[in-house]
Amino acid sequence: MIRYFKVRNYGSIRDERVLDMEATDDATLEDYYCVTARDAERREPVRLLKLAVLYGPNASGKSTVLEALEAFRDLHLQPNQKKHEEIGVYNPFLFDGRSGGEPTELELDFFVKDRDSGDYVEYRYTVKFDRRYILEERLLHWPNHREAEVFSRTTDLDAELSRISWGSTVKDDQKYKDGLELHTIPNVTVLGAYSGVNARIDALEKVSAWMRERWMPGIGPKTRxxxxxxxxxxxxxxxxxxxxxxxxxxxxxxxxxxxxxxxxxxxxxxxxxxxxxxxxxxxxxxxxxxxxxxxxxxxxxxxxxxxxxxxxxxxxxxxxxxxxxxxxxxxxxxxxxRDLATIDEVETSLHVDLLKHYILVFLRNTGESQLICTTHDVSLLRERDMLREDAVWFTEKQDDGTTDLFCLSDFDSRTFRKGSSIYNAYMNGKLGAKPNLGSAHIDKTGLDD
Structure with missing residues (x-):
C-alpha cells in the first residue's frame, strides 16, 4: 500500500508535489478507510488511507498525477530493450524555458505485506531520469525495524555504464548482483533490468512482484x-x-x-x-x-x-x-x-448514485486495497458520511502553468471549519481549484450577416 508519492518535473507538475496516503489523526470512518501498518521504526502504527479522490478544473493536472504514478510503474514493468532508446515516459514541464532539459524525479514510499507472516515491510524507491538515461536510483527498506539501503545506482554518462552499490543487508549471491549490473543498461531501471535476468535477489523480487501482481495498470475513460x-x-x-x-x-x-x-x-x-x-x-x-x-x-x-x-x-x-x-x-x-487501482474520471458513463454506490462497495468490502481516482462529480462532496477530509484532494493550475496539489485537510479553520459542508465551501470558491470562467457573451462584431 502506498504511503506517499512524490513527483517533480513531470507534465504540468514542475515543483515537487506530494500525494500523501497517510491518514491524519481524524477518526472519521476509521473502520472503512484506514489500514494499519508499521512505521519505519515500528514505534507506532502507520494508518494508510484506502481512498483518495482528486478534484479540479479541466487541464489543472488531476490526470497528470495519475499519469506520473503510471510512469513510475512503467519504468519498471515495461523497460526499454535497446541501449539507445529514449525513455518514453519522460515528460518534463515545458513552460519556463529550462525545465524541459532537466530530469524528472519520482519517489514512492509503500508497504508490502508478507503473505505468510502478515508483517509489513516499508520500501522507498526513488528514481531520477531524463530523456536518455536513468541518472540516479535508490531503494531503501526497513527490515529488522531500521532503515537499510537495498541498492543505489548511478550512471556514468560518458561511458554509458551503470554502477550499482548494494547495501549490507542484501546477502544474495554476488554472481546475481554482478549479472544484474551487466544487464542494467543506462536507460533501464535496476528493477526493469531485474525482470529480464535469470537471478533472484530477495528484496527486488518482493518489490517486483508487488508492482507486477498487486498494482493494476491505470484506467481511464477510454480504457477497454x-x-x-x-x-x-x-x-x-x-x-x-x-x-x-x-x-x-x-x-x-x-x-x-x-x-x-x-x-x-x-x-x-x-x-x-x-x-x-x-x-x-x-x-x-x-x-x-x-x-x-x-x-x-x-x-x-x-x-x-x-x-x-x-x-x-x-x-x-x-x-x-x-x-x-x-x-x-x-x-x-x-x-x-490486486491491491492498488488508479482510475481517471471514475464517473465516466455512471449515474451519480451508481458512482456513490461503487465507492461505498469498495470501502466496505475490500481489505488492504487502495483506490486513487479523479472526478468532476462535485455532488460527491455532499456525502459527509462517505468522504474523509484527508481523502479529498485538489489540483489547481497556477498563472505560470504549473500544477499545485493540495488536500482538504491542509486548510486551517479560518478557511474551512472541520465538519462543515465540503460542497458549499468548494462551490463558493473558498477551496480554490475551480475554473475561472469568463462571460458567456460572444462578441459578434464584424461577423457577416
Missing amino acids: LFEWAKRQIRNEEGGRAILRELINKADFHINDFDVVEEDAPTEALKKLLDAFGREDDRREGIKDAKMLRADFEHTVRHQGEERRYTLSERRESGGTRRFVGLGAVIQKMILGH
Missing part, C-alpha cells in the same frame, strides 16, 4: 475495461458470484451473465489479415482467432408475470459495460488478487 473484465470472468470462476451480486444491486434488471467464446466476425478478421503481408507467419494463427462475448440475462415483469430475456453485450448500454468493468476491479480486490 469491459474487454478486460470478460477475460477475468472467463478465467476466474470463483469471482463470478461477486460480480453477479454487484451487477444485481446496480439496478440494471440483470440477474445473470455468461461469457462465451466465438469466432471472430468475418469482416473484422479480413481487415486484420489484410494488415499483415502475405508472407507474414502470423497470418496462420489469426485465421483461427476467437473472441469473447458476454450475454446478460434480464428479468422484466409483464402484466404481473416475470419473464427473462437474454441480450448480447452489443445491446447493453455503455454505462452497463463500464460498470461491469469497474466491478471486475473490485472483484479482484475482494479476492485479494
Whole structure:
C-alpha cells in the first residue's frame, strides 16, 4: 500500500508535489478507510488511507498525477530493450524555458505485506531520469525495524555504464548482483533490468512482484475495461458470484451473465489479415482467432408475470459495460488478487448514485486495497458520511502553468471549519481549484450577416 508519492518535473507538475496516503489523526470512518501498518521504526502504527479522490478544473493536472504514478510503474514493468532508446515516459514541464532539459524525479514510499507472516515491510524507491538515461536510483527498506539501503545506482554518462552499490543487508549471491549490473543498461531501471535476468535477489523480487501482481495498470475513460473484465470472468470462476451480486444491486434488471467464446466476425478478421503481408507467419494463427462475448440475462415483469430475456453485450448500454468493468476491479480486490487501482474520471458513463454506490462497495468490502481516482462529480462532496477530509484532494493550475496539489485537510479553520459542508465551501470558491470562467457573451462584431 502506498504511503506517499512524490513527483517533480513531470507534465504540468514542475515543483515537487506530494500525494500523501497517510491518514491524519481524524477518526472519521476509521473502520472503512484506514489500514494499519508499521512505521519505519515500528514505534507506532502507520494508518494508510484506502481512498483518495482528486478534484479540479479541466487541464489543472488531476490526470497528470495519475499519469506520473503510471510512469513510475512503467519504468519498471515495461523497460526499454535497446541501449539507445529514449525513455518514453519522460515528460518534463515545458513552460519556463529550462525545465524541459532537466530530469524528472519520482519517489514512492509503500508497504508490502508478507503473505505468510502478515508483517509489513516499508520500501522507498526513488528514481531520477531524463530523456536518455536513468541518472540516479535508490531503494531503501526497513527490515529488522531500521532503515537499510537495498541498492543505489548511478550512471556514468560518458561511458554509458551503470554502477550499482548494494547495501549490507542484501546477502544474495554476488554472481546475481554482478549479472544484474551487466544487464542494467543506462536507460533501464535496476528493477526493469531485474525482470529480464535469470537471478533472484530477495528484496527486488518482493518489490517486483508487488508492482507486477498487486498494482493494476491505470484506467481511464477510454480504457477497454469491459474487454478486460470478460477475460477475468472467463478465467476466474470463483469471482463470478461477486460480480453477479454487484451487477444485481446496480439496478440494471440483470440477474445473470455468461461469457462465451466465438469466432471472430468475418469482416473484422479480413481487415486484420489484410494488415499483415502475405508472407507474414502470423497470418496462420489469426485465421483461427476467437473472441469473447458476454450475454446478460434480464428479468422484466409483464402484466404481473416475470419473464427473462437474454441480450448480447452489443445491446447493453455503455454505462452497463463500464460498470461491469469497474466491478471486475473490485472483484479482484475482494479476492485479494490486486491491491492498488488508479482510475481517471471514475464517473465516466455512471449515474451519480451508481458512482456513490461503487465507492461505498469498495470501502466496505475490500481489505488492504487502495483506490486513487479523479472526478468532476462535485455532488460527491455532499456525502459527509462517505468522504474523509484527508481523502479529498485538489489540483489547481497556477498563472505560470504549473500544477499545485493540495488536500482538504491542509486548510486551517479560518478557511474551512472541520465538519462543515465540503460542497458549499468548494462551490463558493473558498477551496480554490475551480475554473475561472469568463462571460458567456460572444462578441459578434464584424461577423457577416
